[in-house]
Amino acid sequence: xxxxxxxxxxxxLFAPRSxxxxxxxxxxxRPGHFxxxxxxMMGPRGFVYPITPRYEEILxxxxxxxxxxxxxxxxxxxxxxxxxxxxxxxxxxxxxxxGALVLGAxxxxxxxxAWLLRVAEIAHAANLPLLGPDTLGFxxxxxxxxxxxxxxxxxxxxxxxxxxxxxxxxxxxxxxxxRLRFSFxxxxxxxxxxxxxxxxxxxxxxxSTRVVGLYVxxxxxxxxxxxxxELAADRGVPVVALYAGRTEQARAQMMTHAGRLAGxxxxxxxxxxxxxxxxADSPDDWWTTLSLLGADRPLAEGGLAAVMDxxxxxxxxxxxxxEFNVPLAQLSDSTTVQLAEMMGVEGPKVGTIDFWIGxxxxxxxxxxxxxxxxxxxxxxxxxxFTTYGESQRAGFAPNVADACRRAHAQTTKPIxxxxxxxxxxxxxxxxxxxxxxxxLLDGMRTSMxxxxxxxxxxxxxxRWTLRSGWSTELEEEALRGASQLLCSSDQLLEAEALSLLxxxxxxxxxxxxxxxxxxALVAASAVGFPVVVKTDEGxxxxxxxxxxxxxxxxxxxxxxxxxxxxxxLGPRVVVAPMRSGLEVALGIVPSEFGPVxxxxxxxxxxxxxxxxxxxxxxxSPDEVAAALAELTVWRVATATLSEQALTSFCEVASQxxxxxxxxxxxxxxxxxxxxxxxxxxxxxxxxxxxxxxxTKEVT
Numbered sequence: 001x002x003x004x005x006x007x008x009x010x011x012x013l014f015a016p017r018s019x020x021x022x023x024x025x026x027x028x029x030r031p032g033h034f035x036x037x038x039x040x041m042m043g044p045r046g047f048v049y050p051i052t053p054r055y056e057e058i059l060x061x062x063x064x065x066x067x068x069x070x071x072x073x074x075x076x077x078x079x080x081x082x083x084x085x086x087x088x089x090x091x092x093x094x095x096x097x098x099g100a101l102v103l104g105a106x107x108x109x110x111x112x113x114a115w116l117l118r119v120a121e122i123a124h125a126a127n128l129p130l131l132g133p134d135t136l137g138f139x140x141x142x143x144x145x146x147x148x149x150x151x152x153x154x155x156x157x158x159x160x161x162x163x164x165x166x167x168x169x170x171x172x173x174x175x176x177x178x179r180l181r182f183s184f185x186x187x188x189x190x191x192x193x194x195x196x197x198x199x200x201x202x203x204x205x206x207x208s209t210r211v212v213g214l215y216v217x218x219x220x221x222x223x224x225x226x227x228x229x230e231l232a233a234d235r236g237v238p239v240v241a242l243y244a245g246r247t248e249q250a251r252a253q254m255m256t257h258a259g260r261l262a263g264x265x266x267x268x269x270x271x272x273x274x275x276x277x278x279x280a281d282s283p284d285d286w287w288t289t290l291s292l293l294g295a296d297r298p299l300a301e302g303g304l305a306a307v308m309d310x311x312x313x314x315x316x317x318x319x320x321x322x323e324f325n326v327p328l329a330q331l332s333d334s335t336t337v338q339l340a341e342m343m344g345v346e347g348p349k350v351g352t353i354d355f356w357i358g359x360x361x362x363x364x365x366x367x368x369x370x371x372x373x374x375x376x377x378x379x380x381x382x383x384x385f386t387t388y389g390e391s392q393r394a395g396f397a398p399n400v401a402d403a404c405r406r407a408h409a410q411t412t413k414p415i416x417x418x419x420x421x422x423x424x425x426x427x428x429x430x431x432x433x434x435x436x437x438x439x440l441l442d443g444m445r446t447s448m449x450x451x452x453x454x455x456x457x458x459x460x461x462x463r464w465t466l467r468s469g470w471s472t473e474l475e476e477e478a479l480r481g482a483s484q485l486l487c488s489s490d491q492l493l494e495a496e497a498l499s500l501l502x503x504x505x506x507x508x509x510x511x512x513x514x515x516x517x518x519x520a521l522v523a524a525s526a527v528g529f530p531v532v533v534k535t536d537e538g539x540x541x542x543x544x545x546x547x548x549x550x551x552x553x554x555x556x557x558x559x560x561x562x563x564x565x566x567x568x569l570g571p572r573v574v575v576a577p578m579r580s581g582l583e584v585a586l587g588i589v590p591s592e593f594g595p596v597x598x599x600x601x602x603x604x605x606x607x608x609x610x611x612x613x614x615x616x617x618x619x620s621p622d623e624v625a626a627a628l629a630e631l632t633v634w635r636v637a638t639a640t641l642s643e644q645a646l647t648s649f650c651e652v653a654s655q656x657x658x659x660x661x662x663x664x665x666x667x668x669x670x671x672x673x674x675x676x677x678x679x680x681x682x683x684x685x686x687x688x689x690x691x692x693x694x695t696k697e698v699t
Contacts, residue, residue: 004197004198004221004224005129005193005194005198006201007201007202007205009129010099010129010194010198010202011098012074012075012097012098012099012129013074013075013098013099013100013101013129013131013194014099014138014140014143014145014184014202015140015143015145016046016073016074016075016098016099016145017046017047017074018046018047018048018049018071018072018073018074018075019039019046019047019048019049019073019074019075019076019077019147020048020049020051020064020067020070020073020075020076020077020092020097021035021036021039021048021049021050021051021077021079022051022052022067022076022077022078022079022080022084022088022092023051023052023078023079023080023081023084024036024050024051024052024055024058024063024079025052025054025055025058025079026054026055026058026059030079031079031103031104031149032050032052032079032080033058033059034148034149034150034151035077035079035103035137035147035148035149036048036050036058036059036061037059037151038137038139038146038147038148038149038151038152039145039146039147040059041146041151041152041154042139042141042144042145042146042152042154043144043154046074047071047073048061049061049064049070049071049073050062050063050064051063051064051065051066051067051070052064052065053065053066067088067091067092067095068091068095072095072096072097073095073097074097074098074099075097075098075099075100075101075147076088076092076095076097076099076100076101077100077101077103077137077147078092078100078101078102078103078104079103079104079149080104081104082104082105082106085102085104085105085119085133086115086118086119086122089102089119089122089123089128089130090122092128093122093123093125093126093128097128098128098129099128099129099130099131100123100128100129100130100131101130101131101132101135101137101138101147102119102130102131102132102133102134102135102189102192103132103133103134103135103136103137103149104133104134105132105133105134105189105190116133116190116192119133119192120192120193123192123193124193128193129193129194129198130192130193130194131186131188131189131194132189132190132192133189133190133192134189134190135167135186135187135188135189135190136148136149136150136167136170136171136187136189137149137150137186137187138184138185138186138187139152139174139182139184139185139186140184140206141155141156141157141158141181141182141183141184141185141208142157142183142184142206142207142208142209148174148187150167150170150171150174150175150187151174151175152174152175152185153174153175153178155178155181155182156181157181157182157183157208158180158181158182158183158208158294159181159183159208159209159210159211159293159294159295159296160180160181160182160183160209160210160211160213160290160291160294161182161183161184161185161203161204161206161209161211161212161213162182162184162185162186162212162213162215162290163186163188163196163199163200163203163212163213163214163215164185164186164187164188164213164214164215165187165188165196165215165216165217165218166187166215166217167187169215169242169283170185170186170187170215173185173213177287178427178431179291179427179430179431179434179440180287180290180291180294181294181434183203183206183208183209183210184202184203184206184209186199191220191221195220195221195224195225196214196216196219196220196221196225196228197221197224197225197227197228198221198224200212200214200225200228200229200231200232200239201227201228201231204228204231204232204235204237209237210237210293210294210295210296211237211238211239211240211290211293211294212232212237212238212239212240213239213240213241213242213286213290214239214240214241214242214243214277215241215242215243215286216241216242216243216268217243217244219268219592222592222593226271226275226593229271229272229275229277230275232275233275233276233460233464234464236461238276238277238278238293238457239272239275239276239277239278240277240278240280240286240289240290240293240453241272241277241278241279241280242280242282242283242285242286243265243268243279266589266591266596266598266614267589267591267592267593267596267614269613269614270591270593270596270597270614270615270616271591271593271616273613273614273615273616273623273627274615274616274619274623276456276457276460276461276463276464278293278453278456278457280453284422284442284443284446285446285449285450285453288441288442288443288446288447288449288450289449289450289453289454291439291440291441291450292416292439292441292447292450292451292453292454293453293454293457294439295414295416295439296437297412297413297414298414298457298458299380299381299414299454299455299457299458300379300380300381300412300413300414301377301380302327302329302330302376302377302378302379302380303326303327303328303329303330303351303378303379303380304321304326304327304328304329304351304379304380304381304382304383304451305328305329305331305351305352305373305374305376305379305381305382305383306351306352306353306382306383306384306385307352307353307354307355307366307369307370307373307382307383307384307385308353308354308355308356308384308385308386309354309355309356309385309386309396309400310354310356310385310420311354311356313354313385313420313444314352314353314354316420316444316445317352317385317444317448318352320444320445320448320449321448323448324448324449324451324452325452325629326448326451326452326455327380327455328350328351328352329350329351329373329376329378329379329380330349330350330351330378331347331348331349331350331351331373331376331378331379332376332377332378335347335351335372335373335375335376335378336348336349338372339353339369339372339373342365342368342369342372343355343365343369351373351376351378351379351382353369353373355369366384366399366400366403367402367403367406367407369403370382370384370403370404370406370407370415371406371407371410371411374407374410374411374413374415375411379413380413380455380458381413381414381415381416381451381454382407382413382414382415382416383416383418383441383447383451384400384403384404384407384415384416384417384418385418385419385420385444386400386401386417386419386420387419387420388400388401388417388419388429388430388433388440389419389423389427389429389430397429398429400417401417401429401432401433401438404417404433404438405433405436405437405438408436408437408438414439415438415439416438416439416440416441416447417430417433417438417439417440417441418440418441418442418444418447419440419441419442419443419444419447420443420444421442421443421444422442422443422446456626459626460626463620463622463623463626466622467620474504474505474658474659474662475504475505478503478504478505479504479662479663481503482500482503482504482659482663483663483665483666485500486500486663486666486667486689486691487666487691489691489693490690490691490693491538491688491689491690491691492687492688492689492691493536493538493688494511494534494536494574494686494687494688495511495512495513495536495574496689497670497687497688497689498511498684498686498687499511500689501656501659501672501684501687504655504659505655506652506655506656506659506684507652507681507682507683507684508683508684508685508687509576509577509579509683509684509685510527510576510577511527511574511575511576512526512527512574512575512576513536513572513573513574513575514562514572514573514574514575515571515572516571517559517562517563517566520533520558520559520562520573520575521555521558521559523575524552524555524558524575525555527575527576527577528577529552529553529554529577530551530552530553530577530578531552531558531575531576531577531578532548532549532550532551532552532575532576532577532578533548533549533552533558533561533562533565533573533574533575534547534548534549534573534574534576534686535547535548535565535569535570535572535573536572536573536574537569537570537572539569545568545569546564546565546568546569547565547569549561549564549565550578551578558575576685579676579678579683579685580676580678581676581677581678581680581682581683582633582636582637582640582641582676582677582678583601583602583603583673583674583675583676583677584599584600584601584602584633584634584637584649584674584675584677585598585599585600585601585602585603585671585672585673585674585675586598586599586652586653586656586670586672586673586675586684587599587600587669587670587671587672587673588617588656588657588660588667588669588670589669590664590668590669593616594616594617594661594664595616595617595657595660595661595664595667596614596615596616596617597614597615597616597617597619597624597653597656597657597660598612598613598614599612599613599614599615599624599627599628599631599653600612600613600631600633601631601632601633602633602673602674602675603673603674611631611632611633612631613627613628613630613631614627615627615657617657617658617660617661617664618654618657618658618660618661619653619654619657620654621647621650621651621653621654622650623654624650624653624654624657625646625650628650637649637677641677641678641679642679644679645677645678645679645680645681645682646677648677648681648682649675649677649682652675652682652684656670656672665692666691666692667689667690667691667692668690668691668692669688669689669690670687670688670689670690671687671688671689672684672685672686672687673685673686673687674686
């Protein structure tokens, strides 16, 4: 039972002037002790009231025997055992608390759902924002409040907000890396009233938040989650998501561990792509991307420039740039001349420099190298590689770090101090860099992957601002006819499905149905040889079962193919002309977010290659093109087909997504495999449509 709360309504919870802690303890290691420690760590914002009859004082704070004997508090933290939570929550509501934080919960069993519902009803009846139950708490770095038993580093506020459904991920955010700077961290727990969506919106309302990191296990408030992602996109704040459950084994573990299932990952991917959410594929990727996007400067126009103190490192850098398709800065002639004068060698045309060349004092020019590269109009961002965590005896890294700090002060472009590996042992220099405003990234490969995400964010912002200029009009009469047809059937086989798509503006191959040999011959003559004959008996995997015969060039071949197919599979067939082109598959699947467009390699490769991407419908042609760039089959297409052919396919895929969206109440699934893409255009060859099998009035 989630309840939507505004940031103002959440201020009593996340920015309280006073806090009462039920279940307060003087025993180190107990949640009721950690919470009081955390509240004292972030600064004297307000008053803290430990509530317990066992002690007179805890950590220098006088204790109160019960909540009624203490002054009224904005926030009530319940750190008691689970059997006392309901009664104490009712007491907090009666005392006029403006927020509640419930740390505990019963063990996951058949009784916990009913218990959780009762807790939610108590909070809902009092309009009481409740974080949890079963949460580790939150840290509001912007407002200097920490109500948590994962003790944070009391660092200055920064640009990263973390909203996590994993306690471990939240704990790591608070305790693991003092170089990271946060605005707000929260563990959502079981989300009795406050959902992940509320936490995202609250994070976005903090002026220091520049990026939001999500760890997602399940989405309880679907509409709220979608609205929160849309709000982030509208405000230009990137969101970086990390989620597990891509395999059956992982989903089973999530059910066992958390009692919840993440749902359809394809649908979540489609939703994330629609709103420009970065999908990290590992914790290292997630944290590094958050560090990069949490910096105080977005990418400028142009590509990435880099300097480093290693020829081997430069070679690896170029490998990773190609692997992740990171655009490199193309330098102007004047910049090339300046670099040549500084380095004593021919100046590069691309902004990647190994400055450990020639005399041993080459690194003394590092500061000027960074400045000149940053000043070039083709530079979007600049990375400076060295071993920043080296032993203090080595002495070289401080020179590069100083160059980074000075360049950061002299340019408006982002400067990233980047290490070759994540094996860094001396944090002193690293912390000084971060304190001076220079983001520090760990490991070359992971940092280049994060940089690719940053360029994706830049491209998404452009698409998002232009989205209102895109629309695909579908004829109302054709939509009405399609809806009526779908309401009257559980499934449309190839011929009917292609006919419906053609009526809605999708290019399809001419197809004729036949129920006997003579009709098959007439159909072949009508569409023109060579032809393909396919079974029309509603059989899946037709080719594998002998239900597809290709390249039939005359009546004799058609007759032989028909007789063989009719004898083994049934008399009904479809006949179509042979076409050639690159095979791509399109599909529509339902989800809790709406129809999702699937694109992948087509034909028999659809099941052989794990090469697919998803988009929430409706998707614009630009969205389709951006998603396709990740597919191997599309890299083949861009290397072999004309720009017109690629554009044609993107427009068709976009049209399919619009059709699915408009018919979402009656069309359940759509499978088009393949769509043939060639320089003559693209055409749907085979299709199957599944419906919801309900009859409804169509208006």
